[in-house]
Amino acid sequence: MNEELIIGISALRAEKNAIILAHNYQLGEVQDIADFIGDSLELSFKAAECEEKLIVFCGVTFMAETASILAPEKTVLLPSLEAGCPMADMADAESLKKKKSEHPNALVVTYVNSSAEVKALSDTCVTSANAVKIVSQIPKDREIIFVPDRNLGAYVVKKTGRKMILWPGFCPTHMRITPEHLIKRKKEYPDAKIVVHPECSFDVISLADEVLSTGGMIKFAKKTDARRIIVATESGLIYRLEKENPDKQFISVSEQAVCPNMKMTRLEEVLSALEKNQHIIKAPENIAKLAKIPIERMLEASRR
Ligand code: SF4
Incomplete structure (x- = not known):
């Protein structure tokens, strides 16, 4: 099933000369078909600088809106219209x-x-x-x-x-991460380094070895000597961390660290976006x- 969807997405992407951007929190299947994966800042740069005139933005509304503001001459599609951000x-x-x-x-x-x-x-x-x-x-x-x-x-x-x-x-997702989650994980993996996203509460941040954006976590994971890292952010990041660092172990801080909005985009929605040119995101001029x-x-x- 996924194979058919991937073939369909690849064909339409080539035919329409589109680029697929995905946030680090997206599902693994979406990250795998993306041309570029990144945090909000990296995706903003990419949207502004890419040559393609059609951007399929796999993320949440404000991200696609930011891309359309930076590149008003391009068409920005958000595959899942319901993917908003409560924050x-x-x-x-x-x-x-x-x-x-x-x-x-x-x-x-x-x-x-x-x-x-x-x-x-x-x-x-x-x-x-x-x-x-x-x-x-x-x-x-x-x-x-x-x-x-x-x-x-x-x-x-x-x-x-x-x-x-x-x-x-x-952010409701990061607020669900508690100091108790981190303390429990640190007991299970005492040799692990702890990286925390600054959207977490201050009690959680104060237990961190490093406080980093998702892009910062990606860079940290590559260069650290630590073999194990406890990751206190939305769990989608683990997929990319594991893929890029097969020799290291990444432990999600809690099974509650999942943003439902970031999981609304699946391959089906990406294919529909390309087929139907939907959903165009554009702020009033x-x-x-x-x-x-x-x-x-x-x-x-x-x-x-
Ligand atoms: S994780 Fe979800 S709710 Fe939190 S800031 Fe990101 S998009 Fe918004």
Whole structure:
């Protein structure tokens, strides 16, 4: 069955000159047919720079929307329209406008896990890979509103020493990971290194050997001498880690670390997307123009 789907996807991809991008949390079967796999930042760069005019984006809505903002001349397809991000939904434009009016001099720093409307009201975007770097470049006397992930925000506060007004959003998947999960795994595998994503709560982060984005975890896994690594992020990353490092053992922190939205895209949806040119993701032009500014500022700052 999968073989037929893969043949169909490959044929249509070639016929339509499409590129398939997949987030690190996608199902293994989707990662296997992707042309490029990465974290949010890597996928944003790829969407902006690739030559193909048709992008099949295997991830969640805000990622495909970000790709379409960066590459308005390209068509961006999200195979599963239901694949949203509950964290992104925790910040809306009206509430952010209100918060800005309460802090008129504050800069708004927004995690890419957010809607185009929220980005359009922001000064710069960040990802988990570059948030510390970008916030530390902001003049010390500027007030900062950090949207929407309070856990990533708290981690950035800790690393930079900056005070920030934190939006009360969070990732439900990473919040299900508890210190007890990590303590249990460390007892089972005492020689293992612990890597934690900064969307986890601070109690979990404080038990980490390394706090890293998914892209950072991929690089760490390659270069570390550790033979075993406990991975505290969405479990889809384990597939790629194992594939690229067959000599090492990767242990998911908990069977609860699964994002249902990231698992909605299967090969069937990818094939349908290519067959029916669905579902086209595009923010309204006026919003997209404004949202592009903070995203480009982020890409520029991460290149420095
Ligand atoms: S893992 Fe969390 S932040 Fe990522 S898409 Fe799922 S809910 Fe959103």
